[in-house]
Amino acid sequence: MQWTLEVVQVPVADVDRAKEFYAQRLGFAVDFDVRADEAHRFVQLTPPGSGCSIQLSAGYGHDMPAGSLRGLVLVVPDIRAAHARLVEQGVENGGVVVTQDGQSFRPARDDDALDNVGFVHFADPDGNRWSVQQISSRAPAGHDLSVTRVLDVPPTEAWRAWTEPEFVMRWWGPTGFTAPRAELDVREGGTSLVTMRAPAEYGGQDFHNTWTYRRVVPAERLEFELDFTDTDRSLLPAESLPPGVPRAVRHVVTLRPVEGERTELTVQEFGYGTAEARDVSRAGLEQCLDKMVAMFRNQ
Secondary structure: OOOOOOEEEOOOOOHHHHHHHHHHHOOOEEEEEEEOOOOOEEEEEEOOOOOOEEEEEEOOOOOOOOOOOOOEEEEEOOHHHHHHHHHHOOOOEOOOEEOOOOOOOEEOOOOOOOOOOEEEEEEOOOOOEEEEEEOOOOOOOOEEEEEEEEEOOOHHHHOHHHHOHHHHHHHOOOOOOEEEEEEOOOOOOOEEEEEEEOOHHHOOOEEEEEEEEEEEEOOOEEEEEEEEEOOOOOEOOHHHOOOOOOOEEEEEEEEEEEOOOEEEEEEEEEEEOOHHHHHHHHHHHHHHHHHHHHHHHOO
C-alpha cells in the first residue's frame, strides 16, 4: 500500500497576507481559495514541482499558534539560484550556508560542495520557519558508522592524538599495522597525509590517505574528508578503491569531557555504499581506537 503526504497545515494569523507571500514571493501555485462563510476560509497552495501542498486557513480552531511551525523543508537542484530568487523577491533569509552534522551551519564558500548540505533558511510573515535544501539527485541510501571510546586523559590531551605526528603514528592502522608517516596540517582547508604499513605477513604494503579538514574546533570537534592517494598525494583511480567505499569518506570526530578528567571520543564515518564496506571499516576503526586507548593508558 502506498501512503503519500498531501497537505501540511501552516498556522497563520492573516490568510491574505500569507497567501500573498507564498503565491507572489515564493511562486507557489494557488490550487483553491474557499470561503465557507464570513468566518471560515482555507487556501491551498503547492510549491512548483511538489507532490505535497500547504494549507492556510481561518476559523477552524487550530490549536497551533500562528508562526509556530518548524522544520519545513523545500528541495531545489541549485541552492544558489534559489537564494538569488528569494533575494529578488524581497524574502529575508540567512544566505547560503552549509552543514556537516545537521545542527550547526556556516556561510558557504565558493569551493564548497553543496549537494545535500547546502541550505537557505527563511521565515514567512508569521514566523513559520522554512529551510531550502539542495539535492540535485537522489542517491541510494548510504551506510554510516559511529564508534565511541573513553580515553583516560582530558580533551586537551586527547586532541593531540589527532594533531601531533608522533601521536598519530602510534595509533593509525588496525592491529599489526604501523604508521611510518604523518605529515599534518590541521586547519580548516588544510590537508594531512598519513601512511599505514601492513605487517610482513600481509605483504608489507604502504597505504596512503589524505585528511582534508572542513572544520577544526580545538579539543572539541574535527571534520575531514579521507581520500585514498599514492605517496605523492595523487588520488588513486576510482577502480582501485574497495567495493562500496566512496571516493572521499566524510569523518566527524567529537571529544566530550567526562568525569575523572577523561574524554569520550566518538568517530563517525559517512557514505559507504554497502553494509559490507561499512562493517570492514568499522572493524578497522575499532582496532585503531583500541590502540589509542592503550596509548594514553600506558603513557
